[in-house]
Amino acid sequence: MLSFENDYSEGCHPQVLEALVKTNMEPLPGYGNDYYSEEAKKKIRKVLHNDDTDIYFLTGGTQTNETIITSLLKPYEGVIAAETGHIAVHEAGAIENHGHKVLTIPSYEGKIKASDLEAYVATFYQDGNHEHMVFPGMVYISFSTEYGTIYSLEELKDIAKICKQYKMHFFIDGARLGYGLMAKENDVDITDLSALCDVFTIGGTKVGALCGEAVVFTHHNAPWHFIPIIKQHGALLAKGRLTGIQFNALFTDDLYFKISAHAITQANKLKKLLQDKGYQFYLDSPTNQQFVIVDNEKYASLLKNVRVSYMEKYDETHTVIRFCTSWATTDEQLLELEKLL
Amino acid sequence: MLSFENDYSEGCHPQVLEALVKTNMEPLPGYGNDYYSEEAKKKIRKVLHNDDTDIYFLTGGTQTNETIITSLLKPYEGVIAAETGHIAVHEAGAIENHGHKVLTIPSYEGKIKASDLEAYVATFYQDGNHEHMVFPGMVYISFSTEYGTIYSLEELKDIAKICKQYKMHFFIDGARLGYGLMAKENDVDITDLSALCDVFTIGGTKVGALCGEAVVFTHHNAPWHFIPIIKQHGALLAKGRLTGIQFNALFTDDLYFKISAHAITQANKLKKLLQDKGYQFYLDSPTNQQFVIVDNEKYASLLKNVRVSYMEKYDETHTVIRFCTSWATTDEQLLELEKLL
Amino acid sequence: MLSFENDYSEGCHPQVLEALVKTNMEPLPGYGNDYYSEEAKKKIRKVLHNDDTDIYFLTGGTQTNETIITSLLKPYEGVIAAETGHIAVHEAGAIENHGHKVLTIPSYEGKIKASDLEAYVATFYQDGNHEHMVFPGMVYISFSTEYGTIYSLEELKDIAKICKQYKMHFFIDGARLGYGLMAKENDVDITDLSALCDVFTIGGTKVGALCGEAVVFTHHNAPWHFIPIIKQHGALLAKGRLTGIQFNALFTDDLYFKISAHAITQANKLKKLLQDKGYQFYLDSPTNQQFVIVDNEKYASLLKNVRVSYMEKYDETHTVIRFCTSWATTDEQLLELEKLL
Amino acid sequence: MLSFENDYSEGCHPQVLEALVKTNMEPLPGYGNDYYSEEAKKKIRKVLHNDDTDIYFLTGGTQTNETIITSLLKPYEGVIAAETGHIAVHEAGAIENHGHKVLTIPSYEGKIKASDLEAYVATFYQDGNHEHMVFPGMVYISFSTEYGTIYSLEELKDIAKICKQYKMHFFIDGARLGYGLMAKENDVDITDLSALCDVFTIGGTKVGALCGEAVVFTHHNAPWHFIPIIKQHGALLAKGRLTGIQFNALFTDDLYFKISAHAITQANKLKKLLQDKGYQFYLDSPTNQQFVIVDNEKYASLLKNVRVSYMEKYDETHTVIRFCTSWATTDEQLLELEKLL
The missing domain is CATH 3.40.640.10 (Type I PLP-dependent aspartate aminotransferase-like (Major domain))
Structure with missing residues (x-):
């Protein structure tokens, strides 16, 4: 998944x-x-x-x-x-x-x-x-x-x-x-x-x-x-x-920094995807963790196809969830995610 | 003192x-x-x-x-x-x-x-x-x-x-x-x-x-x-x-309760003294600890003759202080205090 | 080494x-x-x-x-x-x-x-x-x-x-x-x-x-x-x-037990090597750790070519040392060791 | 007692x-x-x-x-x-x-x-x-x-x-x-x-x-x-x-030292009492604690009239017990003890 x-x-x-x-x-x-x-x-x-x-x-x-x-x-x-x-x-x-x-x-x-x-x-x-x-x-x-x-x-x-x-x-x-x-x-x-x-x-x-x-x-x-x-x-x-x-x-050939930079590149793509789909951001994060507020039905439906993190209850009908990228996040994964958002 | x-x-x-x-x-x-x-x-x-x-x-x-x-x-x-x-x-x-x-x-x-x-x-x-x-x-x-x-x-x-x-x-x-x-x-x-x-x-x-x-x-x-x-x-x-x-x-002959009651009696007298002298209470305490807000000059002058407890800074010119009674508080002490308030 | x-x-x-x-x-x-x-x-x-x-x-x-x-x-x-x-x-x-x-x-x-x-x-x-x-x-x-x-x-x-x-x-x-x-x-x-x-x-x-x-x-x-x-x-x-x-x-296909058995096989070969070379055993161990008593000069000379563990001082001129085998010990290593003993 | x-x-x-x-x-x-x-x-x-x-x-x-x-x-x-x-x-x-x-x-x-x-x-x-x-x-x-x-x-x-x-x-x-x-x-x-x-x-x-x-x-x-x-x-x-x-x-007027010395005086009297009665000492103590070895029947009979401390089992039929003196030990107590030994 x-x-x-x-x-x-x-x-x-x-x-x-x-x-x-x-x-x-x-x-x-x-x-x-x-x-x-x-x-x-x-x-x-x-x-x-x-x-x-x-x-x-x-x-x-x-x-x-x-x-x-x-x-x-x-x-x-x-x-x-x-x-x-x-x-x-x-x-x-x-x-x-x-x-x-x-x-x-x-x-x-x-x-x-x-x-x-x-x-x-x-x-x-x-x-x-x-x-x-x-x-x-x-x-x-x-x-x-x-x-x-x-x-x-x-x-x-x-x-x-x-x-x-x-x-x-x-x-x-x-x-x-x-x-x-x-x-x-x-x-x-x-x-x-x-x-x-x-x-x-x-x-x-x-x-x-x-x-x-x-x-x-x-x-x-x-x-x-x-x-x-x-x-x-x-x-x-x-x-x-x-x-x-x-x-x-x-720490050979700056690998640590290169793969960190990759995660940020992917995070920015993710951010744009979420923005384009009209997601409401919980806060503005410049790094690899992105927090959005979703209604609970949307959350339930997302969970069928993609693992995301529960952060906290926002109100009776909404939840704050987290999407993370990392050194391992591929463009293919982002494309697949796009279809599910 | x-x-x-x-x-x-x-x-x-x-x-x-x-x-x-x-x-x-x-x-x-x-x-x-x-x-x-x-x-x-x-x-x-x-x-x-x-x-x-x-x-x-x-x-x-x-x-x-x-x-x-x-x-x-x-x-x-x-x-x-x-x-x-x-x-x-x-x-x-x-x-x-x-x-x-x-x-x-x-x-x-x-x-x-x-x-x-x-x-x-x-x-x-x-x-x-x-x-x-x-x-x-x-x-x-x-x-x-x-x-x-x-x-x-x-x-x-x-x-x-x-x-x-x-x-x-x-x-x-x-x-x-x-x-x-x-x-x-x-x-x-x-x-x-x-x-x-x-x-x-x-x-x-x-x-x-x-x-x-x-x-x-x-x-x-x-x-x-x-x-x-x-x-x-x-x-x-x-x-x-x-x-x-x-x-x-x-716990013989209810001593514990009697001496506790004495402290409360004295606390109520103390409370009245403080009220009569126009002190501003920090909160309304029904027990032996009484908290008042005093200006810092008053606080300094009080300290010359009576030991009280510093609680916290109230604002730049005022301090919250505490007066306590106990099983040991006498009417004489209250009388003496009255003169200093 | x-x-x-x-x-x-x-x-x-x-x-x-x-x-x-x-x-x-x-x-x-x-x-x-x-x-x-x-x-x-x-x-x-x-x-x-x-x-x-x-x-x-x-x-x-x-x-x-x-x-x-x-x-x-x-x-x-x-x-x-x-x-x-x-x-x-x-x-x-x-x-x-x-x-x-x-x-x-x-x-x-x-x-x-x-x-x-x-x-x-x-x-x-x-x-x-x-x-x-x-x-x-x-x-x-x-x-x-x-x-x-x-x-x-x-x-x-x-x-x-x-x-x-x-x-x-x-x-x-x-x-x-x-x-x-x-x-x-x-x-x-x-x-x-x-x-x-x-x-x-x-x-x-x-x-x-x-x-x-x-x-x-x-x-x-x-x-x-x-x-x-x-x-x-x-x-x-x-x-x-x-x-x-x-x-x-x-724990797939008994790997844990097979590699443990290998270490024991190698330990027994090691034990024989040490016995053949006249080493004095500190105790009789049936497993992968073998303890011998060596004189301090021998110990110093061994250390130039093979890493072994210091255990304790035996007396003024002797030391107890440990040889270990493991899942990784090869016959080649034992042959090489034989030459150094 | x-x-x-x-x-x-x-x-x-x-x-x-x-x-x-x-x-x-x-x-x-x-x-x-x-x-x-x-x-x-x-x-x-x-x-x-x-x-x-x-x-x-x-x-x-x-x-x-x-x-x-x-x-x-x-x-x-x-x-x-x-x-x-x-x-x-x-x-x-x-x-x-x-x-x-x-x-x-x-x-x-x-x-x-x-x-x-x-x-x-x-x-x-x-x-x-x-x-x-x-x-x-x-x-x-x-x-x-x-x-x-x-x-x-x-x-x-x-x-x-x-x-x-x-x-x-x-x-x-x-x-x-x-x-x-x-x-x-x-x-x-x-x-x-x-x-x-x-x-x-x-x-x-x-x-x-x-x-x-x-x-x-x-x-x-x-x-x-x-x-x-x-x-x-x-x-x-x-x-x-x-x-x-x-x-x-x-620490006023050397009270600490005087009362300690008193305990030692009494301990020495106690020691003599025990020696005179033929008690076997577990060790030779110069201070207020005296350890003797008693047979278990003697121990049981002593306990009826005087509190002493159990230290350890000596053998199947004997026990090591302790007598203590202190600043509070009186000559009367020693006299009374003498009769019970």
Whole structure:
């Protein structure tokens, strides 16, 4: 069945698969100490123009988020996120399960505003009794967000400034980093990230890999003995090669960026299709996730032929649904979809 | 200095102290297995008209809340509370530190509404993807609330009904239970609680004891092996007598209720004083906590002679402050205060 | 370089890789709700002759162990293991990090004795004060063990009996299950496991897969809402297909057992090589891990041409090292090794 | 009934009680910010000849141990203790419940040996693979120990030296500090502790207080924001006065040391009584806990008239039991006991 359900429906990009096939029988050291993991790190550092990074490869998004967040926070600290942030809503309480509170501030189509952030933190420190409250120790945002939106460079700088002022870590969840960076409206370059934030991830799972998220600490600020911490969180692959080989392939000849750009091209075609068919957009997303409001009958009829994601109830007779493109979306699939819309 | 800062400024009620003095040299078994702890439990059961309770004495409010909540919840569950709830704001993240998320819904002067609760839970279960979200496993309210307000019996029944329907534990934090029950406007009897909720606490720390909260599981529903769990949370006193003797005194001859009623009498006098002096009330509290809005100069001048609590900034030139009465508040103190207002 | 370092040096078995390649572009539902995951479960159930199993696929061993153990245990319980058990020594404290104590009993070449287990538990319950101690809630063993040894069916039955008697979960860590089952000396059939234990794992990472451990609850006894729990532990793959497809391949035409048997055949050849060269064995292992005591000069010289594992210092001049075979070990590699021994 | 069961059977020392009574109606700031808590800290600093201490008052032993240990350790670290250590055996897994492993080494009548400690740590760091193991981050001992024994100054210096060499925190659990310091055989002065260890406790619960342990960080090394951490562990008393007033009384006119010395005097009388009656000692304890081996019939007959503690089964017909003296033990009680022995 045709699927626009999400950006993790297929396996991996053919070039990534080829790399796995080609290296399959090479015996390699375990736990990420292999040649390909090292190569992948070198290539990422080169792309970032930053040799001061500590880079690790973990397996999935929730795992990566909770390992980063809970290992950087002090016991009395929490992490600030949009009330719609992935860590706040869709990780089954993984952050709390590992001991820390998610402190939420308003979400504007998935984004937070620097002014809200500043107000939150300023109020916290002005309060006479804050030793009984959870200290804001980190700011978490996603790029692109859960609603497909992106921050401008200016917006990121404003958030980064507040983080520095109040000594909070700034963490950018890049589960869909490629799709954010390749958006036409985007003015953030991947080389900007090191100066902006303390740690970010480069998502593989949704951008061409079978699994894998690269964790980038931007200024040799990985927690001390991060390997035992990763192990302790159940996040250390014996066959570290699995993520190393994939990221090495993704960062060879700009594959990561090319396939992200492809998803954006297909998303723009999809957007036009939806517009032409008169669909009402829930918000204006510049990336690979497109949200539309459909009446419930239309939704039911669509589901017979194409997989899409349920987002939320809009009103008694309408539903917000999501169409996703990805590195794997073909023109043929879009043509087929057109007939069904 | 005169203090209306809170309801835990003095030691304990003289009759409680006397009980401690009188029993001081008796050798008693440790960890709550003493005669007085047993007596106290019997008296509480009698007051509740409920022999099916499991009763334990812990030391402080945050400790009690986190031990109850985290031992009743399943790993995938969180606890619903008002966004102003003590566990949500003022326990330094103790619930999260022990692995669980506090799920917040709107607060109306410290209270939640059954309709909001129902909407929250109904939405949760209607959502297609709730296996990635934190399940609502418990509802937490405080009685009286952090803002001195109380729920009507009807309101409690409505909340209890939703809890039963969705199989959520219902927990009433009674850190200030006595002050809530003795309010003139209150229509809830302590014997109502067993039918309404699964577990509640009878606060000692703020109502006449040096320390101590009684935990009442209303239908033999204490977690299996609760003693090791209490121990594990660092909440098991070697000298369990300390809480046992105090609660035994508090539940002898209705002392707990009498001293709570005294605090309410004094609160009503205080309220009148404040009204007469033209103070603007932040909200209408029927219990021992009174909240007023003062301009910042007045606030500064008051602080020279009387301790009150800072609550929050009201606007650039005004502050919300709190005056508390307690079992210990005397007419002399009120007279002295009158001169300073 | 030649490697006998471990059983996770290569990628995956060619037939597993082929399955990944063949299915790569099929869009499939996420989080394990795909056709191949379902097929794999069916095949495993068939092999086990047990339709009452709950089966889940996780990614790695430590992750799997801590998720199973900490979700089955009550808060006041710990897990009994050999003092050499993987969870006791080599998981960086993952069990404790998730809240539970590992209670150790003596190890005999990696195995525990039923008599020690019984003595431990009997003593615990006879002790007057055990409410201040960690309750034994589970028994953990590995099959084959960290030292390559295996339990006889009789030994497993004895352990199982004690577990039933004292109401402890019995968990068998099968990270190397295939290698244990295919040992010549083994008298345990995979169909025996359901009657013996409450939960066991079928290791993929060390037996032909890129990653993946199948978790088998033997009598519909998976923790309620196990998916959110897995998610919370960072162990839920968005592309659940990755483990599903691999286990489906491994359980097609008995591949899992055939490749395990191959590793044993190669291990026996290796054993003979080592014996012929006069190596001193540290213990007699019937499976794919072979432990020998070498003098430190020999060790240093070996390391120039072949990767082996350091186990422990034997004495001032000798070291215990490990040679592993696996599904991937070829006759050519053994011939090459022969020249270096 | 006569009780030699433990050192926490009575309430508190009369002078401590008097202090509570005298201050009872003074309104004081909460959470330890009161005059008496400050006075108590000053007096303790004076006794220690150390103004660089950070001092906090917590309520009970397990709570204090887990709060100190888990707030000082890094996530990948565990705490080394004797296999008989309180934290290893009798705290219901509180350390593990808060995320950390207790690493045990042999116990010699409750004490650890510096040579065992050094061997343990040296082996750990020599092991090639220690990134998958729990790092030794702290050494925990008790003084006096759970078996009433004490360390010599030399022994403590040896342990301290290893701690410094391997950068491990050194924590001395002083639940029975007074009884250890006042033993005739003791050559450690309380002023020695600051130079020896990083943190120690001064037990109140077993030495004259109703509850309370003073935590002394010896060189301004309390964890940053320790108050929120204490709060988060449920260990912050609203009425901090309760512990402050008691410790102020205990450290006025050397009361703490005088009453500890009294317990030792009584213990020596008790010891002589037991010797005279031909009791077999389990070990030679110089402090307030005395362990003897009795046949089971004798044990049963004793229990009819005097409470003592069961320690462990000695053999089929004998049991190890404990007699305790304390600050409260009178000559009359010893006379009465003599008749029953």
